[in-house]
Amino acid sequence: MExxxxxxxxxxxxxxxxxxxxxxxxxSGWKLTAIRxxxxxxxxxxxxxxxxxxxxxxxxGLAHKEEYLKMFEDCGxxxxxxxxxxxxxxxxxxxxGAEEExxxxxxxxxxMMQRVLKARLLPLLIVFIVFLPQFLIHCFxxxxxxxAFFTGAVLLTYLAFFAxxxxxxxxxxxxxxxxx
Amino acid sequence: xxxxxxxxxxxxxxxxxFILLCLRKPNHGYGIVQMxxxxxxxxxxxxxxxxxGSLSKMEKDQVIRFLREEEKRKIYQITELxxxxxxxxxxxxxxxxxxxxxxx
Numbered sequence: 001m002e003x004x005x006x007x008x009x010x011x012x013x014x015x016x017x018x019x020x021x022x023x024x025x026x027x028s029g030w031k032l033t034a035i036r037x038x039x040x041x042x043x044x045x046x047x048x049x050x051x052x053x054x055x056x057x058x059x060x061g062l063a064h065k066e067e068y069l070k071m072f073e074d075c076g077x078x079x080x081x082x083x084x085x086x087x088x089x090x091x092x093x094x095x096x097g098a099e100e101e102x103x104x105x106x107x108x109x110x111x112m113m114q115r116v117l118k119a120r121l122l123p124l125l126i127v128f129i130v131f132l133p134q135f136l137i138h139c140f141x142x143x144x145x146x147x148a149f150f151t152g153a154v155l156l157t158y159l160a161f162f163a164x165x166x167x168x169x170x171x172x173x174x175x176x177x178x179x180x
Numbered sequence: 181x182x183x184x185x186x187x188x189x190x191x192x193x194x195x196x197x198f199i200l201l202c203l204r205k206p207n208h209g210y211g212i213v214q215m216x217x218x219x220x221x222x223x224x225x226x227x228x229x230x231x232x233g234s235l236s237k238m239e240k241d242q243v244i245r246f247l248r249e250e251e252k253r254k255i256y257q258i259t260e261l262x263x264x265x266x267x268x269x270x271x272x273x274x275x276x277x278x279x280x281x282x283x284x
């Protein structure tokens with residue numbers, strides 16, 4: 001069996017791009033077998049077919065994995081694997097060309113993104129709000145201005161990062177609402 | 181009724197509406213998907229991601245409750261609160277329908 005792997009990196013807000021990428025690969029005869037390590041996508045040669053790939057992020061679902069996967073299986077979705085909290089599913093696109101979806105309204109697509117952001121950004125936010133300012137104050141009171149400068153730089157980087165995430169989230173949200 | 185529940189469920193999503201409607205009798209998520217497909221003659225196809233998220237959220241909000249598990253499928257039923265919410269939503273939709281009939 002001919003195999004190949006590709007390194008790809010998608011940000012939190014690009015899971016739709018990732019889905020399209022996997023669908024394109026399958027359409028050109030490369031079927032996803034696994035994702036490993038730091039964004040290494042493994043494929044094996046297959047008959048070219050139009051197969052929809054979809055990602056869900058649901059910790060509650062993974063905590064009740066059997067029932068969670070059963071629901072997808074009942075609806076005709078094949079579960080491929082879990083990767084950094086995401087569940088990967090695929091389902092052949094029907095002859096009528098109806099695009100298969102795992103979410104049918106904007107609300108559920110937005111709540112999925114909220115679950116991702118909560119899990120990914122909340123720990124960073126706690127470091128940002130609780131520890132970094134304390135550390136900064138400590139640097140100043142110890143008159144260690146070099147450390148204070150670096151801590152300040154880290155704080156600013158954080159701030160920029162959160163601002164970008166906020167804007168991206170708003171864009172994602174309005175994109176989903178427009179899809180309705 | 182808790183104002184939060186009213187805010188979230190009136191109006192509610194189509195998926196939430198069908199979940200409450202179908203769970204007047206005990207059923208599982210996929211059972212609801214099938215019922216809705218039949219009721220709407222295939223016009224509305226509920227999807228598993230939306231379904232799973234809605235069911236867990238609605239269980240937390242106590243508009244439905246978990247009864248038991250059968251063959252890895254969770255069986256739920258509507259609660260008193262859920263019935264109240266469904267009635268409110270029904271009245272809202274009836275009002276809209278009436279207005280549309282009069283105006284169009």
